[in-house]
Amino acid sequence: MFPDKFDYYAPKSIEEAAKFLSGHEDAKVLAGGQSLIPLLKLRFTSVPEIVDIGRIKGLDGITFQGNYLEIGSMVCTSEIAENSSIRKKFPALSEAAGQIADPLVRNRGTIGGDICHGDPANDFPAVMLAMDAEFEISSATRKRTVKAEDFFVDTFSTALEQGEILTKIKIPDTGSSGRYMKYKKYAGDFSILGIAVNLSMDGKKVRKAGIGLTNCGPTALKAREAEEYLAGKELSDDNLEKASELLLKVTDFVDDDNGSVKFKEKLLKYLFIRAVRGIGGVPK
Numbered sequence: 001m002f003p004d005k006f007d008y009y010a011p012k013s014i015e016e017a018a019k020f021l022s023g024h025e026d027a028k029v030l031a032g033g034q035s036l037i038p039l040l041k042l043r044f045t046s047v048p049e050i051v052d053i054g055r056i057k058g059l060d061g062i063t064f065q066g067n068y069l070e071i072g073s074m075v076c077t078s079e080i081a082e083n084s085s086i087r088k089k090f091p092a093l094s095e096a097a098g099q100i101a102d103p104l105v106r107n108r109g110t111i112g113g114d115i116c117h118g119d120p121a122n123d124f125p126a127v128m129l130a131m132d133a134e135f136e137i138s139s140a141t142r143k144r145t146v147k148a149e150d151f152f153v154d155t156f157s158t159a160l161e162q163g164e165i166l167t168k169i170k171i172p173d174t175g176s177s178g179r180y181m182k183y184k185k186y187a188g189d190f191s192i193l194g195i196a197v198n199l200s201m202d203g204k205k206v207r208k209a210g211i212g213l214t215n216c217g218p219t220a221l222k223a224r225e226a227e228e229y230l231a232g233k234e235l236s237d238d239n240l241e242k243a244s245e246l247l248l249k250v251t252d253f254v255d256d257d258n259g260s261v262k263f264k265e266k267l268l269k270y271l272f273i274r275a276v277r278g279i280g281g282v283p284k
């Protein structure tokens, strides 16, 4: 199906894009188009104006600045999956990127679009929550930084306000390591559910744990109680069993075609233990 008619605007700077958005309150940002275009073509939604941010300089690039990994919002998923420094230092991010959709979607879809879409089944948001990422956001009137934990509000709803553009993702480099585990039915599918685990260790004890969940509720979820429980503890079977019970407290599963609530609870606990036990084992 063809989308409803819309006006197309391709600004060359953030300022230009932000100015246009501030005067057109129903306009939508277009990044890689891998979520927005299907919605328009299926006529689930229609918009009067599209603001394509693909020609704006400065939204690309993966850099290590001080103690942060900085990723421009227009960096595509395949670039993240293929970056060897990310694979070495941020394995959970690399692993999530490599499991998103298929090569065609990964080559067009952007990290910013994956985050801003607010789909609970998208894979990057859980990684952002586990790694305590921060998002730099610009509009015509201000710049602000929002923590990942404050960003994902509800299904297809984020902390982005009208006219705001996500410009940069900042992930603290704390010497931690992690895994992203995703369970799906077929190659290229969205997650039935997924989990990102990021651990900083002091010898055998956990200094800080980060845990984010994909498709376990109306939006990406941070498993704060389980994170806090693991801090200061060794990764014994008993401690992991207790932490996996705490994970379930934040979930809001429903019975559906992907399985029963019981199945999903069991699966999440299993993926959590596999993620923790697999940390350090991502192929280089």
Ligand SMILES: Cc1cc2nc3c(=O)[nH]c(=O)nc-3n(C[C@H](O)[C@H](O)[C@H](O)COP(=O)(O)OP(=O)(O)OC[C@H]3O[C@@H](n4cnc5c(N)ncnc54)[C@H](O)[C@@H]3O)c2cc1C
Pocket: 028, 029, 030, 031, 032, 033, 034, 035, 036, 037, 038, 053, 073, 099, 100, 101, 102, 105, 108, 109, 110, 111, 112, 113, 114, 115, 116, 117, 121, 122, 123, 124, 160, 164, 165, 166, 167, 188, 189, 190, 191
């Ligand atoms: C067949 C298929 C399978 C897929 N499987 C997966 C999967 O397994 N896992 C997964 O995570 N995703 C999956 N996706 C989604 C894909 O990863 C998308 O690329 C991603 O969700 C959106 O990125 P995009 O750059 O294409 O954004 P777009 O489609 O261009 O935009 C998506 C939304 O975000 C907004 N937006 C985009 N960028 C910005 C910005 N910088 N600032 C403000 N708002 C912005 C847009 O206005 C729009 O509302 C799949 C998509 C398809 C078509």
